[in-house]
Amino acid sequence: MKILVVGGGGREHAIIKKIKENPQVEQIFALPGNGGIAQDATCVAIGAKEIDKITAFAVENGIDYAVVAPDDPLVLGCVDALEEKGIPCFGPHANAAIIEGSKVFSKNLMKKYGIPTAAYEVFDDCDKALAYLETAPIPTVIKADGLALGKGVIIAMTREEAKAAVVSMMQDKQFGASGDHVVVEEFLTGPEVSVLSFTDGKVVIPMVSSMDHKRAGDNDTGLNTGGMGTVAPNPYYTDAIAEECMNSIFLPTIEAMNAEGRTFKGCLYFGLMLTDKGPKVIEYNCRFGDPETQVVLPLLESDLLTVMQATTNGTLAETPVKFSDGSACCVIMASKGYPQAYDKGFEISIPAAVAPHVYVAGAELKGETLCTSGGRVLGVTATAATLADAIDKAYGLTAQVQFDNAYYRRDIGAKALKAKG
Numbered sequence: 001m002k003i004l005v006v007g008g009g010g011r012e013h014a015i016i017k018k019i020k021e022n023p024q025v026e027q028i029f030a031l032p033g034n035g036g037i038a039q040d041a042t043c044v045a046i047g048a049k050e051i052d053k054i055t056a057f058a059v060e061n062g063i064d065y066a067v068v069a070p071d072d073p074l075v076l077g078c079v080d081a082l083e084e085k086g087i088p089c090f091g092p093h094a095n096a097a098i099i100e101g102s103k104v105f106s107k108n109l110m111k112k113y114g115i116p117t118a119a120y121e122v123f124d125d126c127d128k129a130l131a132y133l134e135t136a137p138i139p140t141v142i143k144a145d146g147l148a149l150g151k152g153v154i155i156a157m158t159r160e161e162a163k164a165a166v167v168s169m170m171q172d173k174q175f176g177a178s179g180d181h182v183v184v185e186e187f188l189t190g191p192e193v194s195v196l197s198f199t200d201g202k203v204v205i206p207m208v209s210s211m212d213h214k215r216a217g218d219n220d221t222g223l224n225t226g227g228m229g230t231v232a233p234n235p236y237y238t239d240a241i242a243e244e245c246m247n248s249i250f251l252p253t254i255e256a257m258n259a260e261g262r263t264f265k266g267c268l269y270f271g272l273m274l275t276d277k278g279p280k281v282i283e284y285n286c287r288f289g290d291p292e293t294q295v296v297l298p299l300l301e302s303d304l305l306t307v308m309q310a311t312t313n314g315t316l317a318e319t320p321v322k323f324s325d326g327s328a329c330c331v332i333m334a335s336k337g338y339p340q341a342y343d344k345g346f347e348i349s350i351p352a353a354v355a356p357h358v359y360v361a362g363a364e365l366k367g368e369t370l371c372t373s374g375g376r377v378l379g380v381t382a383t384a385a386t387l388a389d390a391i392d393k394a395y396g397l398t399a400q401v402q403f404d405n406a407y408y409r410r411d412i413g414a415k416a417l418k419a420k421g
Contacts, residue, residue, distance in 0.1 A: 001025050003305070004058050004087075005041065006048050006078060007069035008032045010332075010361035010379045011290035015069060016041050017359070018297045018304040025305065031057065035370045036360020036378075048073050055081045063087055067308065071147055074286050075101035079266075090308040092286050096257060096264040100286040103183050104145045110281060113256040115249055117281045118186035118273075126170040129182055133162045141185040144169045146178030150226045151339070153283075155187065190275040191236035191419070192282070194292045197250060197270065198307055200316040201263040204250045208299050208323045209237035210292045211416050216339060218411045225339045226376060228332045229412030231387060232295040235419040236274055245272065245279050253284070265311050294359050294379040295328035327387040329394040329413050330379045335362070336407040338375030346372045346404040354400050357381055372403055387416060 001024050005012055008030065016028055017040055031054055033043030046053045049072050058066060068078045068091035077094035091097075098105050110117040118141070123129035133140070142165040144152035152175050156162035162184075169179030196207040210232040216222035249270060257264045269285035269292075288296075297304065301322045310319035335342035348370045350358055359381065362374015380401060382393035391413040398408060 001064040001305075002062055003028045004054075004061075004063045004066040005030050005069060006054060006066065006073050008034045008037065008043075008048065009070070009290055010359040010376065011288050011293040012069050013037050013040070013359040013361070014293045014297050014379075015067060015288065015304070018300065019067070022303050022305040029057075029061065029063070034360055035363045035365035035373070036358070038365060039355075049076060051076055051078050051081050054078060055085055058082055058087050059085050065089070065305070065309065067091065069287055071097070071100055071285065071287055075147060088309070088312050090312060091266040092264050096262045097286040098262070099257065099264065099268070099284045101147060102145055103143045103283070104181050106284050107183055107185075109253075109256055109260070113252055113259070115252050115256065115281060116278060118188050120183050120185040122181060122183055123166075123170075124181045126166060129166045129170065129184060130163055132184060133159060133166065136162070136184060137186070138162065139187040141187055142166055142169065143183040143185060144175045144178040145181035145183065146175070148175040148178045151175075151224065152178055153224070188273045188275050188280060188282070190273050191234075193234045193237045193272045193274060193279075194230075194289055195237070195245065195250075195270045195272060196288060196292060196296055197268050198311055198316060198321060199254055199264060199266070199268050200311045200314045201254065201258065201265050202314060203317045204246070204254055204268070205316060205321045206242065206246070206250065207296045208232045209234040209242075210289075210295055211236075211413075212289070212292060213409060213412055216334075216409075218409050223339050225334075227289075227291045228334065228409045229379075230291050230295045230330045231391065231413040231416045232292075232299060232328045235387075235416050241274060241279060245270070249279060249281060265314075290361075291330050291332055291359075291376075291379050294330040294381050298328050298381055298383050299324045299326060324383070326383050326385050327390040328381060328383045329387070329390040330359075330381040331394050331398045331408050331412050332361075332376050333378040333380065333398060333401060333403075333406050333408045334376050335372055335374070336405045338407070342375055343405055344372045344374065348372060348377070349402040350378075351400050354380070354397050357397050358401065372405070377403065377406070387413060387420065391417070
């Protein structure tokens with residue numbers, strides 16, 4: 001089989017490494033891929049949003065199955081375009097990907113179908129939003145409606161911060177058209193949990209839960225990032241909570257999308273807050289999370305490609321999906337200065353024994369040399385029988401990887417260990 005994976009980050013590298021385990025896979029193409037992915041797939045310089053070029057490449061190269069991993073091409077209809085050419089895909093159609101593409105849509109969906117989430121108001125006028133914030137409860141959460149590279153959510157601890165966030169999104173267009181509408185949302189408290197799930201539009205099979213670490217600095221200080229590390233499973237996500245989420249959130253979401261004529265197939269990501277009033281949805285993503293994928297897929301014992309094909313074919317109920325009982329930890333090695341300005345172009349040294357544990361996100365090849373090219377450069381992942389051992393192992397591996405200007409948090413998993421007692 002010839003497989004096409006759209007995207008070029010650490011998430012895509014994790015997907016590609018897992019798909020490679022299937023003996024039927026002859027060749028994997030990554031569009032555009034990156035310097036590290038080039039070790040595991042044939043990288044082609046076509047951008048993830050160049051839908052026409054992706055489709056033409058897939059047809060010309062006889063692709064048997066395509067995996068569209070990032071949010072942008074899903075929202076832009078990449079799956080629709082490929083399927084029109086007869087190429088089966090993993091991922092939702094554009095009309096279902098809107099569950100991530102528009103926060104206004106997803107909030108209204110949850111309200112309509114009684115899916116627990118934070119109270120909210122929607123604004124398309126900056127002055128009206130600012131007037132509302134004069135009396136709104138503080139802290140509050142300000143969200144740009146559209147996609148914003150994971151950075152379109154501001155937790156405002158003061159009224160001034162809330163107003164500044166609205167102005168930056170709606171008036172200064174920090175996120176372009178994504179800020180034409182904003183959601184002002186109730187601030188929830190409690191442990192956060194990420195649950196990725198496979199779905200064929202009929203059944204939902206949750207993957208191992210995980211805990212992301214969004215802040216740039218230790219002890220959850222500094223700016224929000226795309227994620228500085230993850231652990232799995234999340235100790236706060238008990239069997240009882242998992243059952244409650246299945247009944248009150250997961251299945252109702254799939255049923256709601258079906259009722260709206262927007263059947264969702266692929267990976268649906270549930271960002272949850274475990275509040276004192278029960279689990280509530282913070283956000284949906286229409287694809288695998290990054291870096292959650294880098295801890296979830298190493299724990300998957302079933303064949304990933306087979307499971308993906310089952311979501312496409314509607315046969316997920318008959319397909320075994322088994323995860324290890326162990327734990328995983330991923331430490332993100334970033335460029336110092338991320339998520340703001342940072343230098344790049346530094347040579348990366350990864351010992352051969354460590355390479356199988358490394359997912360490359362922001363790196364390019366200069367000749368034969370792998371060099372930094374992004375803010376989040378690598379994810380170093382380890383699995384073990386216990387969470388404590390997985391964390392120790394991940395940091396031991398991370399210490400062996402070298403590049404100038406490297407930065408990583410030293411406390412990934414510490415909160416999870418504390419929760420486990």
